[in-house]
Amino acid sequence: MKKKSIKDIAQELGYSKTTVSFVLNNKGDEKNISKKTQEKILAYVREVNYQPNQIAKSLKKGKTNTIGYLVPDISNPFYAKIGRLIEDLLADKGYHLIIGSTDETQEKEDLLLNMFVNRQVDGLILASSFENLGMLNTLTSQRFPMVFFDREHPDFLGNYILVENKKAMKNAVQKVIQQGAKKIGLLSITPNVYSLKLRIDGYREALSDSNIHIEDRLIRIVDNNNLKESTKAQLQYLMEEQVDAVVFTNNQITAQAIWAMNIFHKEKIENVKFVSFDNLDLFDYSKPKVTSVAQPIEKIANYTVDILEEVMNEKERISKRIVLEPKLIERL
């Protein structure tokens, strides 16, 4: 039994497609369809459980009620949680989420971006790697509704929901310095991402403000494609260097490092302090102690959706930049 279309309904009831469509869209009164007819159509529609084809609707209306959610990795708890919040907020407004993970590569990002646009998503929410601005500039010039979060690029003007990366990181690192840390290492994934670079800058500023010499060899980059092994190896290096604190630019590395510390460097676990960007519940009790910068994910989700809605409704171009205050959670 094939799915019924408006045409079928109309034929079976002896009305025109137009009439049926009007009734289904609650325009019956406005369009002078008699009460009797309206009821007849609605009853029948209910009886046969007619379901409108959204694709056809989208084609005609030029609106899909779909939003693209493009992040480095949807299974990263940070992006997963924000994704979930956004999903719920958008669902209330009748939108749904189509997802894409970029693995921080421009290739995948461009591929997905193209895919989203071809699928006529009504808007995009992105944590872009900003490796190459080409595609994003094109979309901007077409006034494609986009809101960026978590990541930024100094040469790209768009709608941003961010936190004060540099300042927050600096603050956090200063705390462990105040506690006596002198030799402080840092682990980060690709520093080509500007927001991560800012976090590293925050670390640098904290050290130099306290007259601690910055040793570049203590700034280690882990391989994003092999996070577990690579974090283990780089942490090993820092442990051999006898650092008394390690700073991490995101929560995934921190979680991996906590794991590695507990498995391979148990003896040093009380003598090392961690500093993490992004919080995780487990930091509340895990060793080493982790001082973390907690991003306000509910607020991020709320603002992102709000601004996206604004952008989709406005005809003029707007570029808002909202910088939220992250919360410093000291565990010393």
Added chain:
Amino acid sequence: MKKKSIKDIAQELGYSKTTVSFVLNNKGDEKNISKKTQEKILAYVREVNYQPNQIAKSLKKGKTNTIGYLVPDISNPFYAKIGRLIEDLLADKGYHLIIGSTDETQEKEDLLLNMFVNRQVDGLILASSFENLGMLNTLTSQRFPMVFFDREHPDFLGNYILVENKKAMKNAVQKVIQQGAKKIGLLSITPNVYSLKLRIDGYREALSDSNIHIEDRLIRIVDNNNLKESTKAQLQYLMEEQVDAVVFTNNQITAQAIWAMNIFHKEKIENVKFVSFDNLDLFDYSKPKVTSVAQPIEKIANYTVDILEEVMNEKERISKRIVLEPKLIERL
């Protein structure tokens, strides 16, 4: 500047829509379009960066290349990880994922199911709560391509990718019994979900096989809407009951309970053993020790996608049931 359509391209080049469409779909040779024309069209298309409207394509072809991914909560690491794996596998085949979180409620599930179907997804991957089979039965009778994972229902015949819930849980619980645990509590979210019930059954069987009296008051249900507080409260109860082991039916509760133990019951932490369904990295080092049943998520993702593809291609109805062996990770 509005987006160009095939019609525009055709007009600007002096060909018909048909010709342009043939060339764009690599049917130029087959359809006897001259090399010269093909090159001209392709060059122009590249020049103006023409992007086909997938919605129009989908409408005509009756295929959207979109798969719905319906789970209790996309931000649950288990579903997020499997989602990511599935995303990648499907991307290779030209499909993309649209997501929905049900919060284990039938209302949301039905709403999302309807939404997915109206949006003409080509198939569905679901961890259903199976509270009510109505909608699922309807879809089955329409031969809508669906693959179920993680959750099952005894009265529903469909394609399943599962693990041996009862047996695996029984096994795991037996390990802690062998280690001397005598009073064993259990924490679960809604036991209306059959797969969770099976896990609880496994716990029951392990106890009765070892002649341990099953005390129903030691089986506590936590409120899914308030996981953190509820887990804390129920754990508190079990601690007051002086249990020497606690069994959890999924990883989210286990993680919350570890948190609560570390914050509120530190003194008992060495004297209690945990048993968790689903593994987490942090179980490798966290206290209390956690013996866990690790689901083979790569295999689950692979099979799910494989079977879904089969179902989408076959015309006859197939109902496969694949039961995978989970890995028991003993940490005693």
Added chain:
DNA sequence: TCGATTTAGTAAAACGGTTTAGTAAAAATA
């Protein structure tokens, strides 16, 4: 009672592609 208005609907175009069923001209064959 006659023209104007309202009521209750409909036909057809449009959205942007794909596909079927063609056609006219050129080339090949007899």
Added chain:
DNA sequence: TATTTTTACTAAACCGTTTTACTAAATCGA
């Protein structure tokens, strides 16, 4: 040279909606 085949292309229908522009009949107002 006449017929057939091949080449190169196109008109129009179609997918399932929405929407514009229309009409015929009924009702209203003076």
